Amino acid sequence: xxxxxxxxxxxxxxxxxxxxxxxxxxxxxxxxxxxxxxxxxxxxxxxxxxxxxxxxxxxxxxxxxxxxxxxxxxxxxxxxxxxxxxxxxxxxxxxxxxxxxxxxxxxxxxxxxxxxxxxxxxxxxxxxxxxxxxxxxxxxxxxxxxxxxxxxxxxxxxxxxxxxxxxxxxxxxxxxxxxxxxxxxxxxxxxxxxxxxxxxxxxxxxxxxxxxxxxxxxxxxxxxxxxxxxxxxxxxxxxxxxxxxxxxxxxxxxxxxxxxxxxxxxxxxxxxxxxxxxxxxxxxxxxxxxxxxxxxxxxxxxxxxxxxxxxxxxxxxxxxxxxxxxxxxxxxxxxxxxxxxxxxxxxxxxxxxxxxxxxxxxxxxxxxxxxxx
Ligand SMILES: Cc1cc2nc3c(=O)[nH]c(=O)nc-3n(C[C@H](O)[C@H](O)[C@H](O)COP(=O)(O)OP(=O)(O)OC[C@H]3O[C@@H](n4cnc5c(N)ncnc54)[C@H](O)[C@@H]3O)c2cc1C
Numbered sequence: 001x002x003x004x005x006x007x008x009x010x011x012x013x014x015x016x017x018x019x020x021x022x023x024x025x026x027x028x029x030x031x032x033x034x035x036x037x038x039x040x041x042x043x044x045x046x047x048x049x050x051x052x053x054x055x056x057x058x059x060x061x062x063x064x065x066x067x068x069x070x071x072x073x074x075x076x077x078x079x080x081x082x083x084x085x086x087x088x089x090x091x092x093x094x095x096x097x098x099x100x101x102x103x104x105x106x107x108x109x110x111x112x113x114x115x116x117x118x119x120x121x122x123x124x125x126x127x128x129x130x131x132x133x134x135x136x137x138x139x140x141x142x143x144x145x146x147x148x149x150x151x152x153x154x155x156x157x158x159x160x161x162x163x164x165x166x167x168x169x170x171x172x173x174x175x176x177x178x179x180x181x182x183x184x185x186x187x188x189x190x191x192x193x194x195x196x197x198x199x200x201x202x203x204x205x206x207x208x209x210x211x212x213x214x215x216x217x218x219x220x221x222x223x224x225x226x227x228x229x230x231x232x233x234x235x236x237x238x239x240x241x242x243x244x245x246x247x248x249x250x251x252x253x254x255x256x257x258x259x260x261x262x263x264x265x266x267x268x269x270x271x272x273x274x275x276x277x278x279x280x281x282x283x284x285x286x287x288x289x290x291x292x293x294x295x296x297x298x299x300x301x302x303x304x305x306x307x308x309x310x311x312x313x314x315x316x317x318x319x320x321x322x323x324x325x326x327x328x329x330x331x332x333x334x335x336x337x338x339x340x341x342x343x344x345x346x347x348x349x350x351x352x353x354x355x356x357x358x359x360x361x362x363x364x365x366x367x368x369x370x371x372x373x
Contacts, residue, residue, distance in 0.1 A: 004065045005057025006033065006044060014041055017355070018070045020196035021280035023173035027200075028067035028209055031056045040171050040280050066207030069199030069291070078202025078291045082312060087290075093309070093347040094290025097316055099333030099340075101305040105326060112165040114251065115298035116306035119192060119220050120165045121327050122294070122318060124158045126190055129321070132217050134181050135190040138172035139164045148244065149230050152177040154184070167298075169250055171227040171278050175200060178212065188217040194224040196284055198292035218318055221289020223297030223307070225281075225346060232276020240268055253298065287350035288343065294319065299346070300339030307339045 006025075013019045021040035033054050035045035042064075044051050054061070065071050069078065076086045083095045103116030109124065110117045126132040139153035150172035155161050174193045181189055191200065198221030204213035234244045242258060249259040256268040289295035293315030297307045308330075310316050322328045333340060 003062070005062050006054035006064050007052045007057065009065045009068055009071060010044075010052045012072070013068060013070050017279075017283050019280060020070065020284050021171060021173055021278075022069060022193070022196045022200065023175045024067040024069060024197075024200045024203060025064035026173075027175040027178045028063045028212060030061065030063060033057075034064060036173060036176060040173065040278065063209060067200065067203055067209050067212070069196065069203040071203075074199070074203065077206040078199060081206035082202045082291055092351065093288035093343050094295075094311065096309045096311050097313075098310045100308045100310065100319070100330045101300070101302070101333055101336055101339070102308045102328050102330045103305050104328055108162060109165075110304070112162050113304075113306070114165065114167040115296070116304055116328075117165065118294075118296055118306035118308055118328060119222070120161050121322060122218070122220060123155065123161045123190055123192070125322055125325065125327055126218065126318070127156065127158065127161070131318075132188045132190045134184070134186040134188075135161070135192060136174045136177040136181065137161075137164050137192045138168065138174050140168060148233055148247070148250070154180040154186075156184075156186075166249065167222070167251065169228050169233065169252065170230050171280070173197065178215075181215070187215065189215050190218045190220060191216050192220045192222070194222045194227070195286040195289040195292075195295075196224075196280075198222075198289040198295070199286065200291075201293060202291035218294070218314060219292045221292025221295040223288055223295060223299070223343075223346075225287055225350060226284070227278045227281055228273050228276045229278055232273065236268060236272050236276070239272075240266060242266060251298065253303075283353050283355060285351045285354040287347045297343075299342040300336040302336060305336075307333060307336070307343070309333075 023036055025042050026034045026036050033046040034042050037043045079086045087095055102118045104110045104121040109120045113120050123135045134154050134156045137153055137155050138150040141149040141151050148168055148170050150168035150170055152172055152174045154177045155164055174197055198219050201219035237244050246260045247258055248261050251257045256270050258266040293312045295309040300307055310319055
């Protein structure tokens with residue numbers, strides 16, 4: 001019998017509110033005991049079992065707890081697996097090799113990118129050079145709900161990458177696209193995901209979930225404070241006389257920016273959206289996608305540049321490949337002091353969300369490594 005399995009994962013992570021809904025456990029579950037609910041949380045879907053029971057777990061399977069990037073000593077386990085050491089107290093946005101501001105030189109990519117188009121440039125280059133044969137990403141759900149409602153999608157061509165570029169501020173558990181990648185027998189994949197999902201990059205090697213660790217060639221994290229519900233965004237937009245179906249782009253830069261199909265531009269105070277925060281984001285302490293190979297965001301003084309944190313050797317290798325191929329323009333992150341101070345500030349704010357009564361970590365602290373505030 002496994003010492004820990006779905007029963008512990010459910011009690012310690014899902015029921016305690018620490019679960020972000022990243023779907024790593026669902027992706028890794030070898031027997032389809034776990035499914036994914038409309039509320040963005042994992043559920044037990046096996047027949048004839050109690051909601052916290054897993055007969056496969058009773059026979060020795062603990063893979064869901066191992067894949068989970070929030071289970072027990074997650075932060076130090078993942079730090080050590082990826083960086084060979086636990087973070088220092090002042091590494092509030094995690095461990096980095098370098099920080100750059102980047103934008104794509106290919107006009108087709110730059111045009112559709114949310115910020116500098118780096119994520120799309122990486123995916124296109126990876127596909128074209130054979131480094132990956134697909135990417136676990138997200139796509140807008142086709143149904144007239146505007147650029148909001150995203151769901152996981154496998155992309156395998158430049159056209160698909162460009163068609164799925166940009167940011168949706170509803171949640172999309174991109175690791176779920178792994179099922180389609182497996183059906184199509186793809187071997188090397190990039191994972192694009194918000195901070196919580198990007199931490200899978202650390203949990204897979206840390207706890208030896210080898211089948212999926214081998215498949216993920218690069219993890220690109222999206223800096224993220226939170227996601228909002230579709231209905232909540234619709235309501236706030238309606239309160240400002242904006243029909244959600246007229247919206248063509250949204251961005252969040254301290255305020256909620258909206259572009260409509262008739263060429264209109266609107267700004268709405270971000271605080272109006274906070275009551276509509278998705279449940280799984282409320283205790284998430286990771287703004288900066290601290291366990292990605294490359295983390296990307298749009299904060300800073302200049303629009304149309306991607307703030308890029310290069311964290312691992314393979315992240316560095318991919319970035320060098322793009323620079324050498326002339327596909328991106330890059331300058332030092334320190335060029336933009338607004339971006340650098342926001343990075344520290346927003347990372348610190350998110351870390352304070354972690355509850356003090358969460359299970360102690362190996363370091364004897366309440367669930368999370370300490371920070372300098
Ligand atoms: C919900 C959310 C919140 C964010 N919050 C912040 C923030 O607070 N501060 C900040 O600096 N940056 C934030 N970002 C990151 C930022 O919006 C850009 O994604 C990032 O700067 C990369 O820009 P790009 O032009 O290089 O990416 P692009 O080339 O436009 O590629 C973006 C990639 O993200 C994927 N994607 C889009 N929406 C989702 C989604 N909902 N779920 C999963 N994948 C998705 C796309 O499919 C695409 O692969 C957030 C992103 C998201 C999705």
